[in-house]
Each structure stands twice: as C-alpha cells, then as structure tokens.
Amino acid sequence: MRLRVLGTAAGGGLPQxxxxxPGCAGARxxxxxxxxxxxxxxxxxxxxxxxxxxxxDLGEQIExxxxxxxxxxxxxxxxxxxxxxxxxxxxxxxIARLREGEAVEIWSSPTTYRAVTDGLGLDRVLSPYTExxxxxxxxxxxxxxxxxxGTVDVSAVPVSSKRPRYARTLDLDGQDWVVALRLxxxxxxRTLLYAPSVAAWTPALGDxxxxxxxxxxxxxxxxxxxxxxxxxxxxxxxxxxxxxxxxADGSAVRLARSARGSVYYTHLNNTNxxxxxxxxxxxxxxxxxxxxxAEGMVIDL
Ligand SMILES: [Zn+2]
Numbered sequence: 558m559r560l561r562v563l564g565t566a567a568g569g570g571l572p573q574x575x576x577x578x579p580g581c582a583g584a585r586x587x588x589x590x591x592x593x594x595x596x597x598x599x600x601x602x603x604x605x606x607x608x609x610x611x612x613x614d615l616g617e618q619i620e621x622x623x624x625x626x627x628x629x630x631x632x633x634x635x636x637x638x639x640x641x642x643x644x645x646x647x648x649x650x651x652i653a654r655l656r657e658g659e660a661v662e663i664w665s666s667p668t669t670y671r672a673v674t675d676g677l678g679l680d681r682v683l684s685p686y687t688e689x690x691x692x693x694x695x696x697x698x699x700x701x702x703x704x705x706x707g708t709v710d711v712s713a714v715p716v717s718s719k720r721p722r723y724a725r726t727l728d729l730d731g732q733d734w735v736v737a738l739r740l741x742x743x744x745x746x747r748t749l750l751y752a753p754s755v756a757a758w759t760p761a762l763g764d765x766x767x768x769x770x771x772x773x774x775x776x777x778x779x780x781x782x783x784x785x786x787x788x789x790x791x792x793x794x795x796x797x798x799x800x801x802x803x804x805a806d807g808s809a810v811r812l813a814r815s816a817r818g819s820v821y822y823t824h825l826n827n828t829n830x831x832x833x834x835x836x837x838x839x840x841x842x843x844x845x846x847x848x849x850x851a852e853g854m855v856i857d858l
Contacts (some may be wrong), residue, residue: 776822
C-alpha cells in the first residue's frame with residue numbers, strides 16, 4: 558500500500574490567514590516551513606486513490622502530486638472518494654471542492670456522515686452539482702474496491718465523542734464522532750493507523766497502536782499548557798480534545814511503551830514548537846525515536 562502525506566497542519570494551516578504568531582510569521586517568511594491541513598492519500602489498486610479527510614487545501618494538495626492528477630481521458634480522475642476521521646470543518650470543507658465530480662463517495666462513521674448532512678447540510682447544498690454517497694465504516698474491516706482487486710481493508714476505531722462546535726445541538730448520541738482509521742493491506746499484511754485527533758489514550762487505541770506497522774498520530778499540541786501560553790484558549794490541550802505530545806500522560810510516553818512500528822506526528826497547531834525542524838523540541842522527540850511527518854512524504858507498507 559502506498560501512502561502520500563498531503564498535509565500535516567491542524568485547523569488554520571501554517572501560516573493561518575489571520576495570525577501573526579511567531580510560527581505563522583516564520584512560515585510566511587520561509588515558505589519551506591509552510592504546512593497544509595492534515596491529510597493523507599492512499600492507493601487501493603493501480604491508479605485508484607482515496608483521500609483521508611477533505612481539507613480546505615484539497616485542490617492544492619491534489620495539484621502538488623501528479624499521481625492524483627486527472628487523465629488521460631479529460632474527466633478521468635484517480636480519486637475514488639474520501640475517508641473521514643471526523644466531521645471537523647478542517648476535515649470536511651474540501652468536500653464542497655469536489656462538486657465538479659459526478660458523485661462523491663464518503664467513507665465515514667454513521668455519526669460523522671450525519672454531521673456532514675444534518676449539521677453542515679452538504680448533501681442539500683451540493684445536490685444541484687453532485688451526489689454524496691455514504692459508505693459506512695466501523696470496527697469491522699471493509700474491503701475497498703474488491704472488484705478492482707483492491708487489497709485495502711478499512712476499519713474505524715472510535716477514539717472520542719468530541720463533536721465539532723457546529724454540531725453541538727444536533728440530536729445525535731453516537732460514540733463514533735472521532736475515529737482512528739486502520740488501513741490494512743491484505744497483500745503485504747501491513748497496517749497503517751491514522752489518528753489525527755486523539756482526545757484520550759483508550760485501551761482500544763492502545764491495542765490498535767500496538768498492532769500497527771506505522772502510526773500517524775495527533776501532534777496538535779506539544780504540551781498541556783500550550784493553548785493558554787499562546788493566548789489561544791483558556792483550555793488545556795486535553796480540554797481542547799487533543800492529547801499533548803509530552804508530559805507524564807502525553808502520547809510520546811505511551812508510544813514509546815506500545816508502538817512497534819514507525820511513528821509520525823501530524824495535525825500540528827501553528828503554536829507547536831515542532832513546526833520548526835531546528836527546535837529543541839524536535840531534538841527531544843528524535844531522541845525518543847519519534848518524528849514529525851514531512852509534507853509530501855511517501856510511506857510504502
Ligand atoms: Zn499563528
């Protein structure tokens with residue numbers, strides 16, 4: 558299974574349009590530090606790719622990678638659909654950018670799809686342009702593109718019931734608001750776990766991490782106090798739905814105990830010192846054998 562990292566930033570990206578914090582200002586001055594919204598593409602069979610999360614940068618993310626370009630027929634695209642980890646705006650706004658297609662396949666938990674339709678109204682708004690087709694995913698693996706000799710089984714590990722702010726009043730009580738995706742290649746026997754939003758280290762998440770050959774995990778905040786220290790929110794990192802990287806209960810300690818494969822962090826907020834490859838925090842992380850995913854990197858599993 559081939560995977561391509563299309564972006565590694567949390568909501569807002571780096572730089573964020575209305576932010577002059579040191580991280581954003583640095584990325585404006587040094588384009589090599591810029592990060593697009595966190596996203597991934599993976600190939601299920603030759604010439605057939607899926608996006609994981611549809612970000613506001615989706616158009617640029619497609620253009621940056623030739624394997625995702627249309628052709629040779631004028632309207633043939635290798636993009637077969639979108640798999641969602643949750644319904645946050647930075648993971649769903651890109652769906653509207655796919656309206657020129659005949660249909661958009663959305664693979665997600667039932668709760669996330671209800672948020673996209675009943676909360677965002679994307680099915681209604683887009684119906685004059687295209688058709689949304691839901692493919693539900695849950696803990697039981699589903700083979701993607703079996704008729705095309707696809708070898709990827711997708712499943713979802715619920716990781717939190719944190720809902721997007723716009724969905725707070727929706728009458729939905731699902732526990733699958735946020736999931737970690739397991740992508741298992743039946744040909745190679747190898748598995749990727751993609752979890753860009755992790756509020757707490759649950760036993761199910763721990764098991765999935767321990768089984769995976771590669772883990773790409775929530776690195777939104779370096780430590781618990783980062784949102785408050787930067788004037789972003791009075792809440793802690795965990796209070797904002799993101800387990801921090803460091804600290805006694807941080808993800809780095811947990812990963813060091815349970816991960817057996819390679820590990821990369823993604824979904825970095827623009828306040829995160831890990832955005833700067835030369836930072837002391839990056840050195841500390843590397844000493845623990847952990848790294849930040851690079852924009853555009855390829856992972857073969
Ligand atoms: Zn900023």
